[in-house]
Amino acid sequence: MRRIVIMGPPGSGKGTQAKIISEKYGIPHVSIGDILRDNILRKTELGALVKQYIDRGELVPDDIIIELTLNTLRDLLKEFNGYILDGYPRTITQAEALEQTDMKPEIVIDIMLNEEECVKRLTNRRYCPKCGEIYNMILKPPKVDELCDKCGSKLMMREDDDENVVRRRFKEYYVKTKPVMDYYERLGKLRVIDGSGSVEEVLKRILGELGL
16 A cells, blocks of 8 residues: 655645545545544634634644644554545645654655636535535536535535635645645655546546556
């Protein structure tokens, strides 16, 4: 089983791809974004703190994310010997913190997508608050408008999928994570993937790089 990091700007589809690969190959998917959103929905102390940053379109501070991620991976690797990590690392500090452990990734997939396509995808994204299923009203619409195919719940739009917030997140992502990509490139772990096209087309490119 492999230790994989999957990166990409907001709207690049990294979470969708990670979920598909996880289900197909039995590699556990760790989504830091999902863990943070779960804490927000449950109104935990961590959730309240994180919500302030997300609502402003800012990245959550490194110390919070590093502790959360390393603890999550440590627990996971007691049972499994691999992972697909989505939403981490987003800064050099986060990357170095993981690289200094015995849990470091073997390969880093970076899904590239331009700003306008990311905005288009995210402003059309919906999620099911009950089962967590993700939809896109253009690329992957539900069978019945605004209702989840799996459980029938009414779909919702994330607050951070507002166009202005998305544009801020996109710009901040590249300012903060360009050094991370350079870091992994120096280590020989980075594989850049074209994120345009259908989910199936992007998946095929990723699997080719992973040798799956």
